[in-house]
Amino acid sequence: MIGFNLESIALIGALGLIVIGALGMVATNHLMRMLLALVIAEAGGNLLIVLVGYRVGGVAPILGVGEPGAAMVDPIPQVLVLTAIVIGVGVQALAVALLLRIHRAYGTLDLRALRDRMDAEVAAAAGVAPDASQEAPLGARPLPPVPVGVTHGAGRTGPLPALERRA
Amino acid sequence: MTAWVALVVVVLMLVAAVAVLRLRSFVAAVAATSVVGLGLTVLFVLLQAPDVAMTEAAVGAGLSGVILALALRRLGLWRIEETRGGREDA
Amino acid sequence: MRNLASLVFAGGLVFLLLALGAQLALGTPPMRVGSEILAVAPQEVGAANIVTAVLLGYRGFDTLGELAILFAAATAAGVVLGRRRAADVRRDPPGGEVLRTGADLLFPLLLVVGFYVIAHGHLTPGGGFQGGVILAAAFFTAILAQPARHLSHALIAWIEGLAGAAFILIGLWALLEDGHFLAPLLGQGVMGELISAGTLPFLSLAIGLKVGAELAGIMAHLSDAEAPDA
Numbered sequence: 001m002i003g004f005n006l007e008s009i010a011l012i013g014a015l016g017l018i019v020i021g022a023l024g025m026v027a028t029n030h031l032m033r034m035l036l037a038l039v040i041a042e043a044g045g046n047l048l049i050v051l052v053g054y055r056v057g058g059v060a061p062i063l064g065v066g067e068p069g070a071a072m073v074d075p076i077p078q079v080l081v082l083t084a085i086v087i088g089v090g091v092q093a094l095a096v097a098l099l100l101r102i103h104r105a106y107g108t109l110d111l112r113a114l115r116d117r118m119d120a121e122v123a124a125a126a127g128v129a130p131d132a133s134q135e136a137p138l139g140a141r142p143l144p145p146v147p148v149g150v151t152h153g154a155g156r157t158g159p160l161p162a163l164e165r166r167a
Numbered sequence: 168m169t170a171w172v173a174l175v176v177v178v179l180m181l182v183a184a185v186a187v188l189r190l191r192s193f194v195a196a197v198a199a200t201s202v203v204g205l206g207l208t209v210l211f212v213l214l215q216a217p218d219v220a221m222t223e224a225a226v227g228a229g230l231s232g233v234i235l236a237l238a239l240r241r242l243g244l245w246r247i248e249e250t251r252g253g254r255e256d257a
Numbered sequence: 258m259r260n261l262a263s264l265v266f267a268g269g270l271v272f273l274l275l276a277l278g279a280q281l282a283l284g285t286p287p288m289r290v291g292s293e294i295l296a297v298a299p300q301e302v303g304a305a306n307i308v309t310a311v312l313l314g315y316r317g318f319d320t321l322g323e324l325a326i327l328f329a330a331a332t333a334a335g336v337v338l339g340r341r342r343a344a345d346v347r348r349d350p351p352g353g354e355v356l357r358t359g360a361d362l363l364f365p366l367l368l369v370v371g372f373y374v375i376a377h378g379h380l381t382p383g384g385g386f387q388g389g390v391i392l393a394a395a396f397f398t399a400i401l402a403q404p405a406r407h408l409s410h411a412l413i414a415w416i417e418g419l420a421g422a423a424f425i426l427i428g429l430w431a432l433l434e435d436g437h438f439l440a441p442l443l444g445q446g447v448m449g450e451l452i453s454a455g456t457l458p459f460l461s462l463a464i465g466l467k468v469g470a471e472l473a474g475i476m477a478h479l480s481d482a483e484a485p486d487a
Contacts, residue, residue, distance in 0.1 A: 090330035
């Protein structure tokens with residue numbers, strides 16, 4: 001039950017981290033921030049698994065800790081999380097490598113700009129006129145020229161700063 | 168007593184997690200990610216999981232932050248003025 | 258508008274998960290497998306740290322799978338990043354005097370701590386995974402302070418391959434001797450001494466070297482990748 005004790009507080013923390021991470025992955029348009037949100041969601045999941053094996057008043061599952069015969073917490077979830085953390089850092093490194101390649105190929109990590117540039121690339125390869133940007137409000141806006149040094153918001157020059165502030 | 172420590176740590180972690188999504192500077196966001204890892208280490212100790220706490224301290228608060236910071240350096244997101252251009256999170 | 262929708266969605270999700278989580282038996286886990294293992298592990302495996310006993314004794318095959326995943330991730334990162342020729346790599350500028358001296362002082366200490374954690378994995382908290390991460394951190398501290406220093410990819414690949422082969426060979430040896438893959442061998446010894454718990458310390462050492470070499474290799478690849486506008 002929910003009350004003011006260690007396991008309830010840790011449960012709230014774990015669920016909060018999972019939800020914040022999941023929300024961050026959905027709501028952001030920048031791939032690097034998506035990776036950071038993934039790291040947070042992973043942390044929440046690990047905490048939840050360890051929490052499930054916690055026993056009130058139990059000691060760590062190592063012989064010689066506490067008095068002999070004391071109840072111990074469940075070791076199985078701890079083993080699962082132990083490997084999951086190390087695997088997680090491997091996955092992060094792989095994601096970082098992919099981000100580096102994307103950045104090298106397209107020069108941006110913003111999802112909207114990436115989509116526009118991929119569309120333009122496909123259109124150029126097929127030899128047809130590129131579509132208007134999917135973010136264009138009127139449907140007729142041609143692709144803006146993309147400056148080299150800018151990394152964010154490259155695809156959304158122009159329209160309606162007032163609208164943007166409200167959104 | 169344990170519950171109070173856990174409460175402080177959990178509040179710190181949640182604030183840091185929100186900060187990861189809201190901060191403009193990516194360097195600060197990566198630092199906030201490491202804060203989440205550090206809080207997680209304390210919680211693992213409280214939950215009687217010293218093995219997991221050691222791994223999380225080495226990975227979450229150290230190695231992961233280094234890898235992400237190195238990625239920022241290589242992606243050109245290191246300098247703060249480059250993130251000024253637009254809102255990347257709506 | 259989108260912010261508001263996100264907040265409402267998040268609030269609803271938290272409420273739903275909390276309602277589900279409150280049904281969990283938090284604090285009083287059923288422990289159907291756990292209590293059994295806690296009862297028999299000290300006699301069967303002879304390791305004081307039951308987490309290590311489960312990791313290497315009861316779930317050794319699963320740990321081999323985890324190592325395979327880590328190996329795949331490291332290899333994929335290396336393939337994606339590609340190999341840069343050393344001549345055209347623009348290196349980061351070296352760190353300052355304080356940073357370099359501190360890193361040189363830290364390097365042997367981190368190595369000792371890493372090997373200690375690996376060697377005492379069956380007695381105290383620690384083991385191959387934790388010690389391997391600390392070893393990788395030791396090498397990476399040196400590289401960060403002095404980017405001109407090169408970490409040999411060939412050496413890393415050799416250490417990684419030999420450690421992985423050692424893990425599998427110990428498993429096969431146990432298969433021949435005992436009939437079970439990765440079953441603990443060599444007798445248990447006296448619990449609490451450094452040389453005890455049979456083959457567990459050797460498996461720990463293999464895991465530690467493999468994890469350390471893989472993570473160091475990943476970071477050497479990342480560090481060698483080109484900087485866009487350095």
